[in-house]
Amino acid sequence: MLFRHLTFADLLPSGQSQVHRRSETSNSVTVMLFLQRQFWDPAPPQGEHRASTGQRRAENQKIQSAADVVSSSGNSVDPAPPQGEHRSEKSREPEIQSAADVVSSSGNSADPVPPPRPAGLGRAAPLLEPAPRASQQSRVNGAVPQRQAQIAEDPMNGEAEENDETREKLQMIRVKFLRLAHRLGQTPHNVVVAQVLYRLGLAEQLRGRNSGRVGAFSFDRASAMAEQLEAAGQEPLDFSCTIMVLGKTGVGKSATINSIFDEVKFSTDAFQLGTKKVQDVVGTVQGIQVRVIDTPGLLPSWSDQRQNEKILHSVKRFIKKTPPDIVLYLDRLDMQSRDFGDMPLLSTITEIFGPSIWFNAIVVLTHAACAPPDGPNGTASSYDMFVTQRSHVVQQAIRQAAGDMRLMNPVSLVENHSACRTNRAGQRVLPNGQVWKPHLLLLSFASKILAEANTLLKLQDSPPGKPFATRSRAPPLPFLLSSLLQSRPQLKLPEEQFGDEDTLDDDVDDASDSDDESDYDELPSFKRLTKAQLAKLTKTQKKAYFDELEYREKLFMKKQLKEEKRRRKLLKKMAASAKDLPSDFNENVEEENGSAASVPVPMPDLALPTSFDSDNPTHRYRYLDSNQWLVRPVLETHGWDHDVGYEGINVERLFVVKDKIPLSFSGQVTKDKKESNLQMELASSVKHGEGKATSFGFDMQSVGKDMAYTLRSETRFNNFRHNKTGAGLSVTLLGDALAAGVKLEDKLIVNKRFRLVMTGGAMTGRGDVAYGGSLEATLRDKDYPLGHTLSTLGLSIMDWRGDLAIGCNLQSQFPIGRSTNVIARANLNNRGAGQVTIRLNSSEQLQIALIGLIPLFRKLLGYSQEMQFRQ
Numbered sequence: 001m002l003f004r005h006l007t008f009a010d011l012l013p014s015g016q017s018q019v020h021r022r023s024e025t026s027n028s029v030t031v032m033l034f035l036q037r038q039f040w041d042p043a044p045p046q047g048e049h050r051a052s053t054g055q056r057r058a059e060n061q062k063i064q065s066a067a068d069v070v071s072s073s074g075n076s077v078d079p080a081p082p083q084g085e086h087r088s089e090k091s092r093e094p095e096i097q098s099a100a101d102v103v104s105s106s107g108n109s110a111d112p113v114p115p116p117r118p119a120g121l122g123r124a125a126p127l128l129e130p131a132p133r134a135s136q137q138s139r140v141n142g143a144v145p146q147r148q149a150q151i152a153e154d155p156m157n158g159e160a161e162e163n164d165e166t167r168e169k170l171q172m173i174r175v176k177f178l179r180l181a182h183r184l185g186q187t188p189h190n191v192v193v194a195q196v197l198y199r200l201g202l203a204e205q206l207r208g209r210n211s212g213r214v215g216a217f218s219f220d221r222a223s224a225m226a227e228q229l230e231a232a233g234q235e236p237l238d239f240s241c242t243i244m245v246l247g248k249t250g251v252g253k254s255a256t257i258n259s260i261f262d263e264v265k266f267s268t269d270a271f272q273l274g275t276k277k278v279q280d281v282v283g284t285v286q287g288i289q290v291r292v293i294d295t296p297g298l299l300p301s302w303s304d305q306r307q308n309e310k311i312l313h314s315v316k317r318f319i320k321k322t323p324p325d326i327v328l329y330l331d332r333l334d335m336q337s338r339d340f341g342d343m344p345l346l347s348t349i350t351e352i353f354g355p356s357i358w359f360n361a362i363v364v365l366t367h368a369a370c371a372p373p374d375g376p377n378g379t380a381s382s383y384d385m386f387v388t389q390r391s392h393v394v395q396q397a398i399r400q401a402a403g404d405m406r407l408m409n410p411v412s413l414v415e416n417h418s419a420c421r422t423n424r425a426g427q428r429v430l431p432n433g434q435v436w437k438p439h440l441l442l443l444s445f446a447s448k449i450l451a452e453a454n455t456l457l458k459l460q461d462s463p464p465g466k467p468f469a470t471r472s473r474a475p476p477l478p479f480l481l482s483s484l485l486q487s488r489p490q491l492k493l494p495e496e497q498f499g500d501e502d503t504l505d506d507d508v509d510d511a512s513d514s515d516d517e518s519d520y521d522e523l524p525s526f527k528r529l530t531k532a533q534l535a536k537l538t539k540t541q542k543k544a545y546f547d548e549l550e551y552r553e554k555l556f557m558k559k560q561l562k563e564e565k566r567r568r569k570l571l572k573k574m575a576a577s578a579k580d581l582p583s584d585f586n587e588n589v590e591e592e593n594g595s596a597a598s599v600p601v602p603m604p605d606l607a608l609p610t611s612f613d614s615d616n617p618t619h620r621y622r623y624l625d626s627n628q629w630l631v632r633p634v635l636e637t638h639g640w641d642h643d644v645g646y647e648g649i650n651v652e653r654l655f656v657v658k659d660k661i662p663l664s665f666s667g668q669v670t671k672d673k674k675e676s677n678l679q680m681e682l683a684s685s686v687k688h689g690e691g692k693a694t695s696f697g698f699d700m701q702s703v704g705k706d707m708a709y710t711l712r713s714e715t716r717f718n719n720f721r722h723n724k725t726g727a728g729l730s731v732t733l734l735g736d737a738l739a740a741g742v743k744l745e746d747k748l749i750v751n752k753r754f755r756l757v758m759t760g761g762a763m764t765g766r767g768d769v770a771y772g773g774s775l776e777a778t779l780r781d782k783d784y785p786l787g788h789t790l791s792t793l794g795l796s797i798m799d800w801r802g803d804l805a806i807g808c809n810l811q812s813q814f815p816i817g818r819s820t821n822v823i824a825r826a827n828l829n830n831r832g833a834g835q836v837t838i839r840l841n842s843s844e845q846l847q848i849a850l851i852g853l854i855p856l857f858r859k860l861l862g863y864s865q866e867m868q869f870r871q
């Protein structure tokens with residue numbers, strides 16, 4: 001049991017995983033200095049991942065974010081990335097998204113709909129410069145002649161030509177979009193325009209890097225060209241857009257179509273079903289060809305869904321040949337629909353067309369000139385607030401129906417009433433000053449433009465002509481690979497678990513340790529002092545006493561370790577020779593073996609704090625050790641707050657099949673306010689020959705919304721005394737994507753203290769491949785396993801889609817004096833992001849805790865300065 005505990009100690013927080021020898025350790029203080037620029041560890045080196053539950057969780061989160069990044073490839077659903085970390089991940093993916101994203105990330109103050117996503121792409125203006133590299137390039141290549149000259153200098157190979165052709169086509173798409181915006185009276189500074197241009201530039205840049213060349217983002221050139229063409233007015237605009245309207249009956253679908261064309265194309269009716277069948281109309285708006293498909297009105301209640309199904313099937317048939325570029329889902333702004341009151345209707349739409357219908361949909365709220373209702377205390381609520389609330393209800397319902405909580409459909413407002421306020425040009429203006437029609441059309445066109453660019457850059461593999469094709473997600477290969485590359489300890493039988501699998505032959509250890517052992521037996525007798533006696537000692541005497549105590553403790557533990565090792569060796573030898581002995585002797589040995597394994601060794605207790613402070617959860621959560629199942633709470637170590645850090649439960653058990661094969665089961669469920677995670681692992685290992693073993697494992701864990709199921713196998717053999725080699729395979733099913741990988745691992749055990757592990761591998765899925773490798777050097781304490789000094793250097797490298805991520809990780813743990821431990825960690829990656837952490841843990845120097853006051857003082861100082869400034 002003791003060994004089980006130590007083996008799986010990594011699931012406990014570091015402070016608890018060690019057996020606390022120093023019982024006088026009563027007050028302890030941990031100080032962490034945490035310097036961080038930006039944390040993004042592409043592929044943490046081996047051993048890192050399993051260091052603690054928190055890190056496991058972090059890994060899971062990383063996988064999740066990778067899944068998000070990847071899921072958005074060729075998929076217009078954006079996982080609503082938070083600022084910073086996620087953005088940096090996201091920018092790795094050369095993806096262009098639909099208008100849905102473009103708008104949801106816009107932060108236009110004139111827009112009644114506030115930016116629904118916090119990070120997105122932020123403000124408009126700076127986005128016109130997508131990235132330093134690209135903008136520099138654009139200056140160099142800005143003018144056409146210069147660019148041509150550069151092309152002429154380039155070695156003309158096929159790839160370069162293809163790149164130039166693609167770049168030129170992308171440039172024409174950019175020009176086309178600027179012309180559309182121009183016709184709708186929008187400048188490049190309009191948020192939607194800026195976002196589309198930004199995404200085009202970003203995709204081109206990343207695409208260029210992929211093929212070894214940085215793409216040129218020629219915004220100035222495109223803008224000049226668009227202006228020129230529009231001014232001349234002769235060059236026809238090669239663009240048309242098909243828009244389909246869907247929504248409940250009477251919300252204003254036909255009226256909106258009439259407003260778009262500024263003429264009555266369809267009749268509207270205030271009192272009965274207006275549109276009886278699906279029909280389309282083609283017309284031009286500002287010289288742009290627009291086709292709109294009007295659909296019969298849908299009904300909201302459950303009992304009407306049969307009727308809705310019939311209607312939607314007829315719509316599906318209608319759009320089979322010429323699918324729409326964008327869907328407008330209409331609802332009324334002034335209708336206070338109850339939360340999810342429209343769920344039946346939205347679910348039916350999802351059922352018939354698939355969830356992807358929502359990936360290219362804009363929420364349109366009609367009757368937008370209505371006055372906001374009174375607030376709870378009788379005061380009128382603000383228009384913007386009202387719009388936000390209504391938008392949120394519809395967006396949330398769509399999210400629910402689509403089963404994708406990351407979905408963020410843009411919202412556009414419409415007012416069809418003839419009495420609507422107009423500007424001098426006769427365009428309808430909303431109460432917030434927005435001219436709605438160009439806004440709605442621009443959003444719709446942006447989606448089509450981005451789809452065109454996606455097809456050009458082959459970022460999307462949906463078959464052409466298939467309406468709302470379900471776009472499959474690519475598996476997060478780098479993260480699956482980094483999980484495969486982790487070095488996993490081989491599973492052992494309970495009686496074999498003692499000791500480190502990577503130590504050199506026991507004979508070597510024996511030789512080095514023999515002196516110490518004899519030393520302990522030869523030591524003169526020693527009497528421990530009582531507390532009262534200790535108090536009488538002088539400082540130097542105290543030091544000498546503790547030094548002696550420590551020395552003796554060390555020697556004693558060494559001796560114990562040695563004895564245990566020897567006993568195990570003997571048992572092993574006996575078991576080996578037992579085959580030749582009579583059967584009753586065999587039974588005796590087995591009995592002895594069995595009893596040795598089942599001797600109840602009490603689990604080391606957690607070091608309890610002295611106070612019964614209710615904030616310290618150690619007093620409230622203990623773990624069960626009543627039977628073979630090990631049940632423990634999971635502590636979230638990555639928290640600074642004084643809150644309950646326990647967020648889950650961990651269950652483990654080791655089975656022995658046919659007395660020979662170890663089989664371990666471990667499961668963990670963690671749940672916090674927002675998300676829950678499930679991990680389950682089944683592992684086994686079979687020995688076949690001297691120094692050869694094959695491990696098998698199956699694990700499942702939640703990755704975002706999906707479950708990942710992984711089957712893995714690994715074979716290891718000792719080819720030389722100092723060298724162990726292993727090869728592994730893994731297959732992961734994540735959602736509907738399958739990924740398979742291989743790895744090779746070589747472990748060089750230079751001596752008792754120093755070892756080197758090198759791993760390399762590749763992971764493939766959906767025609768994509770990620771390559772990775774890592775190197776980890778470990779230097780242990782000269783008194784290992786008694787001493788805890790440990791230094792590791794890890795290097796990891798990952799190549800995926802031409803994007804190279806290199807990470808370096810350094811960690812050192814060493815004691816200062818008898819009561820203080822320092823753990824220093826630093827990591828850095830080739831994107832310049834890194835983190836430095838210094839953790840100081842002391843059981844005596846309580847005054848170190850005063851360091852924690854520094855941020856407090858800084859804050860207070862900041863306040864006082866602010867106050868002075870105001871006065």
Ligand SMILES: Nc1nc2c(ncn2[C@@H]2O[C@H](COP(=O)(O)OP(=O)(O)OP(=O)(O)O)[C@@H](O)[C@H]2O)c(=O)[nH]1
Binds near residue numbers: 250268271272297
């Ligand atoms: N005040 C106001 N009235 C509107 C607006 N949009 C539509 N209406 C009125 O609402 C009524 C229904 O409009 P329709 O366009 O027929 O609605 P629909 O969604 O096409 O209805 P079905 O064809 O039955 O599905 C008409 O009387 C319109 O004039 C709007 O934005 N503001």
